[in-house]
Amino acid sequence: MQTHNTNVFEDESPFAPSFNVAPQTFQPIVRLARDTGERELTLMRWGLIPYWSKDGKPTFSTINAKAETVTTSPVFRDAMKRRRCLVPAEWFYEWKKTGEKTKQPYAIGLKDGSPFAFAGLWDRWKEKVTAQRLETYTIITTDPNELTEPIHNRMPVILKRQDYDRWLEPGEPSQLPTDLLQPYPADEMTIRQVGKGVGNTRNNDPSLIEPVNSESSDSTPNLLE
Secondary structure (H helix, E strand, O other): OEEEEEOOOOOOOOOOOOOOOOOOOOOEEEEEOOOOOOEHHHEEEOOOOOOOOOOOOOOOOOOEEEEEOOOOOOOOHHHHHHHHHEEOOOOEEEEEEEOOOOOOEEEEEEEEOOOOOEEEEEEEEEEOOOOEEEEEEEEEEEEOOOEEEEEEEOOOEEEHHHHHHHHHHOOOHHHHHHHHHHHHOOOHHHEEEHHHHOOOOOOOOHHHHOOOOOOOOOOOOOOOO
């Protein structure tokens, strides 16, 4: 399913919301349509498979791509040049280590409660025998901001709204928008401690993002694993 001429950040999405997104599941992303050059919302599987893959199976985790190597990594560099996308979200979960075998989940979003977009890349792989196509995506990560640095050395790239068009437009391969791959301002973000039910991907309902105590936005989450 694809939806054209949509602004997912202002209009209601045609896809059902998910409160516990897991790798290898199909999720909505925004890209530019090949024929019109306009934004389109479409479903892709989380975990990028490059078009040149022989068997469609990555040899390492590709749910994230590092900003520092995204232009040089064989898996991501071609997508960085030609197939950039936006990954819509309102919250994302991360985990803080509280003991040798225990972690506490947090939900992280923007202070104003508005939806936002991760910087993403997508690719299209085709199975040689059946010619069946599979479209997949990855989320780019960068250095942490002040809110996340005490817990983890990475955070997902959140793009400013004024940079969405620039990120999506193909442009010149020699002038890629790598300057946008920066930590999001910590003072514009908020965090809440949530229940551990998010640790089971079979749980998927609004209660997962409800706070379990009154911890303030000064708390620190554990970011990407």
